[in-house]
Amino acid sequence: MKSSDAEMSIGEIAQRFGLATHVLRHWESMGLLSPTRVTASRRRYGSGDLYRVAVILRAKEAGFGLDDIREMFAAQDPAGRTAVLRRHRAELAARIAAAQASLELIDCALECDHEDIAECPHFQAMVTARISPDRVPHVHA
Structure with missing residues (x-):
């Protein structure tokens, strides 16, 4: 049956x-x-x-x-569901931005005329831009 x-x-x-x-x-x-x-x-x-x-x-x-x-x-009310949706949207937007930055980095590497991507000034500038002053190790003399 x-x-x-x-x-x-x-x-x-x-x-x-x-x-x-x-x-x-x-x-x-x-x-x-x-x-x-x-x-x-x-x-x-x-x-x-x-x-x-x-x-x-x-x-x-x-x-x-x-x-x-x-x-x-x-959630007992629409506001509770909306709060979860807003939180998830923010997390998703951050992941999309990170993926877009990764795609730009890869495109830069693929389009570069340099034999070694590490020598490309544009690539170096993109990497340097990711280093914030508070992330740079401080060297004590």
């Missing part, structure tokens, strides 16, 4: 999303999922659980950690 969306086993929902069953159990232990229990404590997942798994997966694709996802689920 085939289960409906309202009555899926852990194996069926795991297969549907391409997950291992232990992942769903872990998410349950973190409070992200709470499937109903039937005889012999077997988990049964309904349509709300399907939606919640999809939200978790989408949030993970967006770079959210499980703790942040749990915090958003637990």
Whole structure:
């Protein structure tokens, strides 16, 4: 007998999303999922659980950690969810800026006419710009 969306086993929902069953159990232990229990404590997942798994997966694709996802689920009001989203956005923007700086450094190296990138004045200027005065080791005489 085939289960409906309202009555899926852990194996069926795991297969549907391409997950291992232990992942769903872990998410349950973190409070992200709470499937109903039937005889012999077997988990049964309904349509709300399907939606919640999809939200978790989408949030993970967006770079959210499980703790942040749990915090958003637990938020009692939109302001709580907004605070998590703003924090994640700031972290993501910082990672994007770091990746952009890395890309610029690589592009500089690839476009350089010098045989050794370490000799390129433009590369040296980019590296020097990363050294702030408080990072330069102080030499005692």
